[in-house]
Amino acid sequence: xxxxxQTPKYLVTQMGNDKSIKCEQNLGHDxxxxxxxxxxxxxxxxxxxxxxxxxxxxxxxxxxxxxxxDKAHLNLHINSLELGDSAVYFxxxxxxxxxxxxxxxxxxxxx
Amino acid sequence: xxxxxxHLPTLSVQEGDSAVIKCTYSDSASNYFPWxxxxxxxxxxxxxxxxxxxxxxxxxxxxxxLNKTAKHFSLHITETQPEDSAVYFxxxxxxxxRxxxxxxxxxxxxx
Numbered sequence: 001x002x003x004x005x006q007t008p009k010y011l012v013t014q015m016g017n018d019k020s021i022k023c024e025q026n027l028g029h030d031x032x033x034x035x036x037x038x039x040x041x042x043x044x045x046x047x048x049x050x051x052x053x054x055x056x057x058x059x060x061x062x063x064x065x066x067x068x069x070d071k072a073h074l075n076l077h078i079n080s081l082e083l084g085d086s087a088v089y090f091x092x093x094x095x096x097x098x099x100x101x102x103x104x105x106x107x108x109x110x111x
Numbered sequence: 112x113x114x115x116x117x118h119l120p121t122l123s124v125q126e127g128d129s130a131v132i133k134c135t136y137s138d139s140a141s142n143y144f145p146w147x148x149x150x151x152x153x154x155x156x157x158x159x160x161x162x163x164x165x166x167x168x169x170x171x172x173x174x175x176x177l178n179k180t181a182k183h184f185s186l187h188i189t190e191t192q193p194e195d196s197a198v199y200f201x202x203x204x205x206x207x208x209r210x211x212x213x214x215x216x217x218x219x220x221x222x
Contacts (some may be wrong), residue, residue, distance in 0.1 A: 034121040035217055040119070041149075041198055041214075041215045042212075042214060043155065043200060043212040043215070044212075045209065045210075045211075048209070056209060086179070090155070091156060098143075099145065099157050099160065100145075100157070100202075101157075102155050102156070104153075104154050104156060105153075105154055110169060
């Protein structure tokens, strides 16, 4: 009964590959997010969707493309992976303007 | 040259002592101030939050105080225990439906 679940948890891939991370929430929240946490632990918002509509798109390379097929899902696709993309990617959801609930994280390592 | 490694501010405390972490914000319209705890290898989780209409909130050994005039809020952990060792993030809303996270503070409780 995990509230925000994301897969895969660990991903090791070569530079230049394309990969996707999937996220689902069963909390009924309208808003979903993708955050990136680098090796220095900075938590940076990448994208936010509200009811399948993109509302926040921070300065992220357009190799990163989020997709929200419905309000319970927000997937992240990354093209042409680079070494600097190595990080932990957290999916999250929230009722609008309130507590953010994070998924368990996806550890991406680009080699 | 390039420095490698974490650049988190670190607070080391003896078990049983108190720990205080302060966070400043810039948007005077902010009205919601959460603190998140992230244990090693885990997701950030909300531990306490405060709204701008109160000055202090307490939940067992943790408390949050808010100084709206000075635009800062602090996390207080009393009688620290080894399981309090973690990275703590403050956050504050900005713009429309955005929650900005602070840099994170590493707390190390020494048994």
